[in-house]
Amino acid sequence: MTRPQLRNLLSSTAILRRTLSPNPNHQFDFAAKSPYRPSFLSSSPPTFSENHRLFPTPGLDFLGRRISGINFISSQSTSDVLAKCWNCNEKAEAAPFLVCQSCRCIQPMDHSVDYFQIFGLEKKYDIEVHNLERKYKDWQKQLHPDLVHSKSEKEREYAAEQSARVIDAYRTLSKPLSRAIYVLKLEGLNVDEEETISEPDLLAEIMEIRESVEEAADSQALNKIRSEMQKELKHLSSLFTNAYHGRNFGEAVNTIRRMRYYERVIEEIVRKL
Numbered sequence: 665m666t667r668p669q670l671r672n673l674l675s676s677t678a679i680l681r682r683t684l685s686p687n688p689n690h691q692f693d694f695a696a697k698s699p700y701r702p703s704f705l706s707s708s709p710p711t712f713s714e715n716h717r718l719f720p721t722p723g724l725d726f727l728g729r730r731i732s733g734i735n736f737i738s739s740q741s742t743s744d745v746l747a748k749c750w751n752c753n754e755k756a757e758a759a760p761f762l763v764c765q766s767c768r769c770i771q772p773m774d775h776s777v778d779y780f781q782i783f784g785l786e787k788k789y790d791i792e793v794h795n796l797e798r799k800y801k802d803w804q805k806q807l808h809p810d811l812v813h814s815k816s817e818k819e820r821e822y823a824a825e826q827s828a829r830v831i832d833a834y835r836t837l838s839k840p841l842s843r844a845i846y847v848l849k850l851e852g853l854n855v856d857e858e859e860t861i862s863e864p865d866l867l868a869e870i871m872e873i874r875e876s877v878e879e880a881a882d883s884q885a886l887n888k889i890r891s892e893m894q895k896e897l898k899h900l901s902s903l904f905t906n907a908y909h910g911r912n913f914g915e916a917v918n919t920i921r922r923m924r925y926y927e928r929v930i931e932e933i934v935r936k937l
Contacts, residue, residue, distance in 0.1 A: 762807070770826065779836055782803070783833065783834075783837070787850065791843070807827040807830065841927050844904050844908075848908075848917070851913070855920055857921055861922065870925045870929065873893075874932070886933050887933075889929070893926045893930045897930075903915075
């Protein structure tokens, strides 16, 4: 990298940091009602430490290094040449994912095919989940071990790899939070969802919600709280959609972090039910 390129990179990083960092001079009104505050909570949030991490799971990249905020990553590569089947050498109009359209042999995993392409869906955040579930079941039928037991050992191994990838794709796209993280990844943004956001009113609300979960008398009370959390997630999903469509990635990332807090409350409730 040349010296001018290095200066430009450092300048861009500084601008991004100023854009995404909270304003230290901003004063929060703890008496004001937060737009994210569920209706069943009291109006007075409890005292807490701003730096307290409610869910102390560190954010690490795949090398085990701490990452902060947004990391720009290279976009997925797609081959410009026509793919060929490993068995019949037939060229495909598009890179084959599961099976060769000519000889029907199961193909090795192709990481250039994204999760939306696996299910034949438009690459967007607001998808029809029922269509996703239907196509997921169709793929699983094709890759079920009972249906590929007569294939060669190589194809059975490919089928197991493909099945695992289909499952991961379905789990990622079926949930609003993981789908939001994934669509930003396709845009070249790697989000550290674990980074604590500087919103004292939101953090206080989550602490109070978790106390309500701990004190819930029965499953009916827990389900009521879960219903409220799902409403909050639906609202935040709408905010993410607007930010994503408007290419406001800074706001999209902040919304993902808010979603994560509510998602973890739901996970905690599920464990208790």
